[in-house]
Amino acid sequence: MFTHLDSSGNVAMVDVSGKPGTMRSARASGHIAMSPATIGLLEENALPKGNVLTAAKLAGIQAAKQASALIPLCHQLNLSWIDLSFDVQSDRILITATVKTKEATGVEMEALTAVSVAALTIYDMCKAVDLSMEIGSIRLDEKRGGKRQETQRYR
Amino acid sequence: MFTHLDSSGNVAMVDVSGKPGTMRSARASGHIAMSPATIGLLEENALPKGNVLTAAKLAGIQAAKQASALIPLCHQLNLSWIDLSFDVQSDRILITATVKTKEATGVEMEALTAVSVAALTIYDMCKAVDLSMEIGSIRLDEKRGGKRQETQRYR
Amino acid sequence: MFTHLDSSGNVAMVDVSGKPGTMRSARASGHIAMSPATIGLLEENALPKGNVLTAAKLAGIQAAKQASALIPLCHQLNLSWIDLSFDVQSDRILITATVKTKEATGVEMEALTAVSVAALTIYDMCKAVDLSMEIGSIRLDEKRGGKRQETQRYR
Amino acid sequence: MFTHLDSSGNVAMVDVSGKPGTMRSARASGHIAMSPATIGLLEENALPKGNVLTAAKLAGIQAAKQASALIPLCHQLNLSWIDLSFDVQSDRILITATVKTKEATGVEMEALTAVSVAALTIYDMCKAVDLSMEIGSIRLDEKRGGKRQETQRYR
Amino acid sequence: MFTHLDSSGNVAMVDVSGKPGTMRSARASGHIAMSPATIGLLEENALPKGNVLTAAKLAGIQAAKQASALIPLCHQLNLSWIDLSFDVQSDRILITATVKTKEATGVEMEALTAVSVAALTIYDMCKAVDLSMEIGSIRLDEKRGGKRQETQRYR
Amino acid sequence: MFTHLDSSGNVAMVDVSGKPGTMRSARASGHIAMSPATIGLLEENALPKGNVLTAAKLAGIQAAKQASALIPLCHQLNLSWIDLSFDVQSDRILITATVKTKEATGVEMEALTAVSVAALTIYDMCKAVDLSMEIGSIRLDEKRGGKRQETQRYR
Numbered sequence: 042m043f044t045h046l047d048s049s050g051n052v053a054m055v056d057v058s059g060k061p062g063t064m065r066s067a068r069a070s071g072h073i074a075m076s077p078a079t080i081g082l083l084e085e086n087a088l089p090k091g092n093v094l095t096a097a098k099l100a101g102i103q104a105a106k107q108a109s110a111l112i113p114l115c116h117q118l119n120l121s122w123i124d125l126s127f128d129v130q131s132d133r134i135l136i137t138a139t140v141k142t143k144e145a146t147g148v149e150m151e152a153l154t155a156v157s158v159a160a161l162t163i164y165d166m167c168k169a170v171d172l173s174m175e176i177g178s179i180r181l182d183e184k185r186g187g188k189r190q191e192t193q194r195y196r
Numbered sequence: 197m198f199t200h201l202d203s204s205g206n207v208a209m210v211d212v213s214g215k216p217g218t219m220r221s222a223r224a225s226g227h228i229a230m231s232p233a234t235i236g237l238l239e240e241n242a243l244p245k246g247n248v249l250t251a252a253k254l255a256g257i258q259a260a261k262q263a264s265a266l267i268p269l270c271h272q273l274n275l276s277w278i279d280l281s282f283d284v285q286s287d288r289i290l291i292t293a294t295v296k297t298k299e300a301t302g303v304e305m306e307a308l309t310a311v312s313v314a315a316l317t318i319y320d321m322c323k324a325v326d327l328s329m330e331i332g333s334i335r336l337d338e339k340r341g342g343k344r345q346e347t348q349r350y351r
Numbered sequence: 352m353f354t355h356l357d358s359s360g361n362v363a364m365v366d367v368s369g370k371p372g373t374m375r376s377a378r379a380s381g382h383i384a385m386s387p388a389t390i391g392l393l394e395e396n397a398l399p400k401g402n403v404l405t406a407a408k409l410a411g412i413q414a415a416k417q418a419s420a421l422i423p424l425c426h427q428l429n430l431s432w433i434d435l436s437f438d439v440q441s442d443r444i445l446i447t448a449t450v451k452t453k454e455a456t457g458v459e460m461e462a463l464t465a466v467s468v469a470a471l472t473i474y475d476m477c478k479a480v481d482l483s484m485e486i487g488s489i490r491l492d493e494k495r496g497g498k499r500q501e502t503q504r505y506r
Numbered sequence: 507m508f509t510h511l512d513s514s515g516n517v518a519m520v521d522v523s524g525k526p527g528t529m530r531s532a533r534a535s536g537h538i539a540m541s542p543a544t545i546g547l548l549e550e551n552a553l554p555k556g557n558v559l560t561a562a563k564l565a566g567i568q569a570a571k572q573a574s575a576l577i578p579l580c581h582q583l584n585l586s587w588i589d590l591s592f593d594v595q596s597d598r599i600l601i602t603a604t605v606k607t608k609e610a611t612g613v614e615m616e617a618l619t620a621v622s623v624a625a626l627t628i629y630d631m632c633k634a635v636d637l638s639m640e641i642g643s644i645r646l647d648e649k650r651g652g653k654r655q656e657t658q659r660y661r
Numbered sequence: 662m663f664t665h666l667d668s669s670g671n672v673a674m675v676d677v678s679g680k681p682g683t684m685r686s687a688r689a690s691g692h693i694a695m696s697p698a699t700i701g702l703l704e705e706n707a708l709p710k711g712n713v714l715t716a717a718k719l720a721g722i723q724a725a726k727q728a729s730a731l732i733p734l735c736h737q738l739n740l741s742w743i744d745l746s747f748d749v750q751s752d753r754i755l756i757t758a759t760v761k762t763k764e765a766t767g768v769e770m771e772a773l774t775a776v777s778v779a780a781l782t783i784y785d786m787c788k789a790v791d792l793s794m795e796i797g798s799i800r801l802d803e804k805r806g807g808k809r810q811e812t813q814r815y816r
Numbered sequence: 817m818f819t820h821l822d823s824s825g826n827v828a829m830v831d832v833s834g835k836p837g838t839m840r841s842a843r844a845s846g847h848i849a850m851s852p853a854t855i856g857l858l859e860e861n862a863l864p865k866g867n868v869l870t871a872a873k874l875a876g877i878q879a880a881k882q883a884s885a886l887i888p889l890c891h892q893l894n895l896s897w898i899d900l901s902f903d904v905q906s907d908r909i910l911i912t913a914t915v916k917t918k919e920a921t922g923v924e925m926e927a928l929t930a931v932s933v934a935a936l937t938i939y940d941m942c943k944a945v946d947l948s949m950e951i952g953s954i955r956l957d958e959k960r961g962g963k964r965q966e967t968q969r970y971r
Contacts, residue, residue, distance in 0.1 A: 045248075045321040052247045052321075052405055054412060058374060058431035058451045064678060071331070092207045093200075095672055095870045099733045100268055102674060103878075106729055106737055107266070109416055111313050112320050113255055113409045117416055117429040119737040119764065121678035141678045143765075144429065145453075150320050157312045157331070158266050165267050165305050166200040166207075172350055176226070176312070177332030195327055207870055209877060213839060213896035213916045219523060250405045250517055254578045257519060258413075261574055261582055264881055268874045272881055272894040274582040274609065276523035296523045298610075299894065300918075355558075355631040362557045362631075362715055364722060368684060368741035368761045381641070402517045403510075410578055417576070419726055421623050422630050423565055423719045427726055427739040454739065455763075460630050467622045467641070468576050475577050475615050476510040476517075482660055486536070486622070487642030505637055529833060560715045560827055564888045567829060568723075571884055571892055584892040584919065586833035606833045608920075665868075665941040672867045672941075691951070712827045713820075720888055727886070731933050732940050733875055770940050777932045777951070778886050785887050785925050786820040786827075792970055796846070796932070797952030815947055 045114045054114050060145040065186035067140050069152035071179035073160045074133040079171040084129065093166050094127045097136070097159040101125045104158035105140055105151040112154070118144045120151060125159055136160055137182070149181055200269045209269050215300040220341030222295050224307035226334035228315045229288040234326040239284065248321050249282045252291070252314040256280045259313035260295055260306040267309070273299045275306060280314055291315055292337070304336055355424045364424050370455040375496030377450055379462035381489035383470045384443040389481040394439065403476050404437045407446070411435045411469035415450055418464040428454045430461060435469055446470055447492070459491055510579045519579050525610040530651030532605050534617035536644035538625045539598040544636040549594065558631050559592045562601070566590045566624035570605055573619040583609045585616060590624055601625055602647070614646055665734045674734050680765040685806035687760050689772035691799035693780045694753040699791040704749065713786050714747045717756070717779040721745045724778035725760055725771040732774070738764045740771060745779055756780055757802070769801055820889045829889050835920040840961030842915055844927035846954035848935045849908040854946040859904065868941050869902045872911070872934040876900045879933035880915055880926040887929070893919045895926060900934055911935055912957070924956055 047053040083093060105123045109115045121141045128135040138155035140148040160176040167174060181195040202208040238248060260278045264270045276296045283290040293310035295303040315331040322329060336350040357363040393403060415433045419425045431451045438445040448465035450458040470486040477484060491505040512518040548558060570588045574580045586606045593600040603620035605613040625641040632639060646660040667673040703713060725743045729735045741761045748755040758775035760768040780796040787794060801815040822828040858868060880898045884890045896916045903910040913930035915923040935951040942949060956970040 044324040052251050052408060054433050056432035056434075056451065058453060092870055095867055096207050096268055096874055098672060099871055099874055100266065103730070103733055104266055110413070111255065111259055111262070112317050113251055113413055114317075115320055116431070119429065119739065121736070121765065122676035123674050124676075141676065143678060145431065149323060150316065153316055153319060153331075157316060160334075161305065161308055161312060162267050162269075164308060165270055168304060169199040172336075172348070174335065176308075176334035179315075179331035180329065181327075193327070207873060209898050211897035211899075211916065213918060247405055250402055251409055253517060254406055254409055258575070258578055265878070268878055271896070274584065274894065276581070276610065277521035278519050279521075296521065298523060300896065354634040355561075362561050362718060364743050366742035366744075366761065368763060406517050406578055410576065414576055420723070421565065421569055421572070422627050423561055423723055424627075425630055426741070429739065455741065459633060460626065463626055463629060463641075467626060470644075471615065471618055471622060472577050472579075474618060475580055478614060479509040482646075482658070484645065486618075486644035489625075489641035490639065491637075503637070531833075557715055560712055561719055563827060564716055564719055568885070568888055584894065586891070586920065587831035588829050589831075606831065608833060664944040672871050716827050716888055720886065724886055731875065731879055731882070732937050733871055734937075735940055769943060770936065773936055773939060773951075777936060780954075781925065781928055781932060782887050782889075784928060785890055788924060789819040792956075792968070794955065796928075796954035799935075799951035800949065801947075813947070 052114065057116060057145045062144050063186055065142050065147050067148045067152040067184045068137065068182045069156050069180065070135065070137045070182050071156040071160055071176065072133045072135045073163050073174060073176050075167060075171050075174045077132050079167055080129065080131060082170060093163060096166065097162040098125045100162040101138055101155035101159035105155040108151040108154040112150055115150045116146045118142050118146065118148060118151065120148065123155060125155055134163060147184055147187060149184055153179060153181065207269065212271060212300045217299050218341055220297050220302050222303045222307040222339045223292065223337045224311050224335065225290065225292045225337050226311040226315055226332065227288045227290050228318050228329055228331050230322060230326050230329045232287050234322055235284065235286060237325060248318060251321060252317040253280045255317040256293055256310035256314035260310040263306045263309040267305055270305045271301045273297050273301065273303060273306065275303065278310060280310055289318060302339055302342060304339055308334060308336065362424065367426060367455045372454050373496055375452050375457050377458045377462040377494045378447065378492045379466050379490065380445065380447045380492050381466040381470055381486065382443045382445045383473050383484055383486050385477060385481050385484045387442050389477055390439065390441060392480060403473060406476065407469040407472040408435045410472040411448055411465035414468035415461040415465040418461040421464060422460055425460045426456045428452050428456065428458060428461065430458065433465060435465055444473060457494055457497060459494055463489060463491065517579065522581060522610045527608055527610050528651055530607050530612050532613045532617040532649045533602065533647045534621050534645065535600065535602045535647050536621040536625055536641065537598045537600045538628050538639055538641050540632060540636050540639045542597050544632055545594065545596060547635060558628060561631065562624040562627040563590045565627040566603055566620035569623035570616040570620040573616045576619060577615055580615045581611045583607045583611065583613060585613065588620060590620055599628060612649055612652060614649055618644060618646065672734065677736060677765045682764050683806055685762050685767050687768045687772040687804045688757065688802045689776050689800065690755065690757040690802050691776040691780055691797065692753045692755050693783050693794060693796050695787060695791050695794045697752050699787055700749065700751060702790060713783060716786065717782040718745045720782040721758055721775035721779035725775040728771045728774040732770055735770045736766045738762045738766065738768060738771065740768065743775060745775055754783060767804055767807060769804055773799060773801065827889060832891060832920045837918050837920050838961055840917050840922050842923045842927040842959045843912065843957045844931050844955065845910065845912045845957050846931040846935055846951065847908045847910050848938050848949055848951050850942060850946050850949045852907050854942055855904065855906060857945060868938060871941065872937040873900045875937040876913055876930035876934035880930040883926045883929040887925055890925045891921045893917050893921065893923060893926065895923065898930060900930055909938060922959060922962060924959055928954060928956065
């Protein structure tokens, strides 16, 4: 039942050698909450140049490529596309990541990793002005593809 | 004010060459929420052997070491200690990470990265049995050290 | 004859662009010898929780994924499965690693790397109590697959 | 007693924040056994140009730098020197690695990792001509430095 | 038109999920200029053993594998072949890299990265004897393959 | 004389264990030449948002941190500051990188690596619109610090 534990309860990787390579995608999201004052500063100084969000997007893309190096039982996958978008609200930034592959396993972890590292990058760039930030709501929204080409909605 | 943006609003790294190496530590925390049924399965099958949490702890330690490779404007630091602990509750696992260094900048991002990747690792190992998981409440608890040897509490 | 040296004796990578992707696997093994007293301590304190061997297994899995980054002329491969098992004997721990891929070259080096890094991880965790440890007998046991779908036994 | 297991038997990193940075070194060795025919081919074709051993030396140096990324509970260290030497005998190549640092923990694992990955690199480059190779005798020879500036001989 | 910028001018990765995996190759070149005296020393001391160029070749191969980790919007690709050759002239070393893949995007960046890092490696090994070195002329020579199996010559 | 070759002409790392940690900096520069039309498109679409140059700057910073992993005989260093600036001219973009450390060896290679990877990142983002680009003039401008606290100008 726990695919990553064997019958003795030991950690184990899933053998995906029998699964075909097919188009697969996953979309994950999350947010970083911050004070409205920080959001104001970001919009005034930084967002016009897109710099904080550009850095977060690039960091999220690079982290998605490294998901299998970060998460021990995660398979190596060459990703066909990684995209992140940001929705700046009054007291938080919503982050959404979409990932695609044509390989033999799903890309949920890659999408979740992209969201997490993008949030950490925003945290890093704003931490000098805001001690109240919090990262949350990191979850899968949707997963598509695999052998039945099904869509799994998570919310 | 935004230390990671220069006067033109461009991304910029902070020059820490003038800061002395001193003992510094940071503690961060977060959680992964899951269904009580998943918690039950974990306790029955896996936690007695510590495997899921051992994998999460090791992944968090390894990610903390890689923080500067994941977060673009984060400085390279050799960490003196990285520790993670887990508190399994009825519907969530609380994750706490403590990081120490003797170098010239704080280790907030290293602690936050450890928590985030530990949570992602638990997510990966439980995702076959639980579609409802969510990672949240990732924040700094405390930061110590630096030139004034002060303690900054965040909550 | 030396596939990794060209006709002038210079190091060279093998061109595998003409080889088809097929199911391939390799199994390698090795051991880490230690004093019976260390084995006793491990069984008493650590093995009940599986922690030393869990750490070694996870490190071996992660290293197998990185084989082409460690070994200069080794090709990049996305691995379908990596498994390690341990046999604790009176004065040594035997380590076996099995690796599978569906790509165009064999996975011998990935299996050997997994065994090597798992052994190094055990060494690291026991070095405070045992100065006599030695890693040895690292070799291939079997290789399967490739264009002729043959099995090559090494011992 | 096991410094990498806490009082509950869980994996744990050692806190070295209280240890001073001092000159430390370690020397490790090991061998790769191969058929005399392979040794002959190596000496005839490759060793005059130093290519196989140059590749092995470079791979060992690069792996030593990555030891803390490969071995989960190993500390990050900036190494001051990494050297490998090779002694080609009739049926094996002996490999010795010496590593130095000025940081707060010993470099045993870095030296052992250098030997291991140098051996794996030789294996990779010779595996097309020799199915009988075996890597062994990987052990520490000597460790120097630390707070008491002592020399610990291992054999 | 800029494939790596979206309609708002933001950085964006290209979605290659609709592109088939086909044989693709790219050849890039560049040079490192140095004083004739340095070339003389290299030929006298080092080139007979091939060591500087062997190190540069291995570094170029390893860097090509890491191109997607270095260049943010570059796709992950498993490379089938990476080759570098060197032409030592009176006041410069010409470097040529050829890369092949069977995956869904071109390998221009991998070939250019191989040339760049090979040049940097030569720079590093000669910098103690020559303050005048300069790396230049790094460009694509030819690109083959893709959906139309065309050859694009760049010079 | 060649510090990276031993007395037999073999590659060798320099032992810096006897050198003190002191403030050191290096500045390197280079350019990427492109057609005036590409420069025009960049200024019209992308530069107002700073995206291409932001990506190049972040890639250069991240690559500087990885210099010792890319260049085999380069020492590991924790960098105190990495900065890149860009001067967009009619037919080329000039790139300058400045790097600082407080460790025991110079940071020339880190600065040169930052320039090289920033140029490769610009190449990647513009390659769909310009087949004529060329990276060149990569060289050291100045190096400061070390045991004599001297400044070495290279041009």
